Amino acid sequence: MRKLFTLAFVGLLSLLIAAPASAASVYYSLDLSAAESGLPSGPYGSVTLTQVSDTEIDVSVVLESGYVFAVTGGPHHSFAFTLSDDVKDYASITNLSSGFSSVGAVTNTPWGDFGFGVECTTACENGTKLDNAASLSFSIVVSSGIIDFSDFIGSLKKDILTHYLFSADVGYLATGKTGNVTTAPLPAAFPLMGASLIGLGAIARRKAKKK
Numbered sequence: 659m660r661k662l663f664t665l666a667f668v669g670l671l672s673l674l675i676a677a678p679a680s681a682a683s684v685y686y687s688l689d690l691s692a693a694e695s696g697l698p699s700g701p702y703g704s705v706t707l708t709q710v711s712d713t714e715i716d717v718s719v720v721l722e723s724g725y726v727f728a729v730t731g732g733p734h735h736s737f738a739f740t741l742s743d744d745v746k747d748y749a750s751i752t753n754l755s756s757g758f759s760s761v762g763a764v765t766n767t768p769w770g771d772f773g774f775g776v777e778c779t780t781a782c783e784n785g786t787k788l789d790n791a792a793s794l795s796f797s798i799v800v801s802s803g804i805i806d807f808s809d810f811i812g813s814l815k816k817d818i819l820t821h822y823l824f825s826a827d828v829g830y831l832a833t834g835k836t837g838n839v840t841t842a843p844l845p846a847a848f849p850l851m852g853a854s855l856i857g858l859g860a861i862a863r864r865k866a867k868k869k
Contacts (some may be wrong), residue, residue, distance in 0.1 A: 682709040685808055688721075690840045692768050693769055695837025697830055702839045705824050710797070712804040716753075718795045721828060726790035727778040728829030728836040733765040736782070737794065738772035738825045742809040745800050746773055752797040766825040769840045770813030786829025786836055804805020 684707050689700035692767070703721035711717055715716065719737055727736045741749055751760040759781045764775030781791040798805065811820035822840040829836040 672695050675755075682807070684693060686823060686841045688824065688828075688841060690822075690841065691839045692838045695839075696833070696835040697828075697837040697839070698841065702828050703826065707807055707810070707842070709806060712806075713734045713801075714797055714799045715805055715807070716795065716797050719793060719824075719826065721792045721826075723829050725828045726788070726792045726831060727782050727794070728749065728786050728790070728827050729778060729782045729784045730827060730836050731784075733760065733767040734827040735766055735775040735825075736778040736827055737762045737776040738764050738774065738813075740773035740811050740814060741772075741798070742811050745803055745809050748800040748802040749774075749798050749805065751776070751799070752799050755791070755794040755806045757791060757793050757826045758796075760796075766813075766827070766838050766840075767837065769822045769825045772813055772825060786831060786834050788831060790829070801866065853868070 679780055683815075686705045687701045688705065691697045691700065691702065701722055702725055703719060706718045706720075708716040708718070717739075725836040727734075728734075740746075751774065754760060754776070757778065759777050759779050761775040761777045763771065763773050765771050766775075776796065778791055778860070781794075783790060796865065810823055812823045812827070825840045827838050828837065
C-alpha cells in the first residue's frame, strides 16, 4: 500500500512539473459565513484561478443565484485576497471588471486582514439591490519573478489555523441580509499535500526556466 501511494505521489509530482503553467485551474467555494450575518447556509459563490502564464493568473468570482455583491461600509469589501511576500510587491491587478476598483490592503471582518482588496463601485448600489453585480473578474500580473497558486496565502490573522484564502461581501436578495463570506479552512492533511505538490512543481519550473 505504501509503495502504491509513493508511486502515485511521484507520478502526480511529475505531471505538475511537466505540465505547462497555462494548463492549470483551481476552484474554491465561498461557503462559510459568520453566524450573526443572517445569511442562509452556503455555498454563496465560487472563485476560480487560472494560470495563464508564469507571470499571470486570472481570477473569476461568480456568486450563486440570488446573491449579489453588497455595499455595506465599515470593514467589509467586495473581494479580498493576499499574496506571498515573494510576489506581492511586483503584483498588479489588471483587466478588472467594469464598475469595480482596486483598493489595496483591506480588513474583511471577521476573517482578518488581506493584502489586496477589490471594491464594487459603479456596479453596485448601497445595500443589497437587484441590479448589483453578481460576478467579477480580473488578472494578477507580476512584473518580476513567477506567480503560481501557492502564492495565494490567505488572510493575515496571527492564528494560522484560521487563515482564509478569499473573502467577499455579499447580499441575499430574498431577505436583504448581507454578510462577509469566505472559503472554509481546508482539512489539515490532504490539501496541504496538494499545495506542497503545486509548490514543488512551481519550484521545478522556475529552476528549469533559469537554465
